[in-house]
Amino acid sequence: MRKDSRLSRVLHVLVHLDAFNAPVTSDTMAEMMSTNPVVVRRTMALLRDKGYVQSVKGHSGGWSLSKPLSEITLLDVHKALGASSIFTIGLTDEQTSCSIEKAVNAALGDVMEEAQALMLERFGQITLDRLGAQFKR
Numbered sequence: 001m002r003k004d005s006r007l008s009r010v011l012h013v014l015v016h017l018d019a020f021n022a023p024v025t026s027d028t029m030a031e032m033m034s035t036n037p038v039v040v041r042r043t044m045a046l047l048r049d050k051g052y053v054q055s056v057k058g059h060s061g062g063w064s065l066s067k068p069l070s071e072i073t074l075l076d077v078h079k080a081l082g083a084s085s086i087f088t089i090g091l092t093d094e095q096t097s098c099s100i101e102k103a104v105n106a107a108l109g110d111v112m113e114e115a116q117a118l119m120l121e122r123f124g125q126i127t128l129d130r131l132g133a134q135f136k137r
Contacts, residue, residue, distance in 0.1 A: 006081055009033045010043060011074070015132040017053070018069050023062030043081070050080040069128035078123055086116045 013029050026037035026044070033040060044063050047053045054066045092101060 006043065007074075007078055009035075010047070010077055010081065011128065011131060013040075014047075014052070014065070014072070014077070014128055015069065017063065017065050018128075018132060020064070022060065023056050023064045025062040029063065046080050046082070047077070050076070052076065052080065069132065072128045074123035074126045074128070075120060077128075078120070086119050 010033075013032055016032060017024055026040040029040045029044070030037045044053055044055065048055060048066075051066055052072055053063050055061065055063050092105065094101075096102075
């Protein structure tokens with residue numbers, strides 16, 4: 001089962017952006033994220049739409065932060081990326097008339113909803129400046 005690492009990859013890049021004194025190109029960020037520049041531009045556009053980053057076109061252009069990291073939470077970034085499910089596991093719906101399947105789905109669903117709510121609450125408490133604080137000297 002493939003895991004979705006977009007959130008951690010984007011968080012990584014955003015913390016790096018804070019350290020740069022000039023806009024960072026999509027090519028440079030693509031290397032950091034092990035992807036291609038088109039994916040970076042598409043992803044960063046989601047963050048730009050929410051006001052977290054800005055872009056400048058041209059020779060000395062690129063991406064930079066629009067807000068300080070202290071004003072951006074993990075939850076903000078998660079939502080900007082589309083707020084996909086936290087978990088890669090899911091419920092089955094192949095035998096919706098089966099009472100056992102319904103019981104299994106109900107038990108798993110309740111636990112996953114509770115865990116996701118707790119994680120999202122915690123995401124809202126963590127600002128991005130805390131992620132890079134240990135590396136600033």
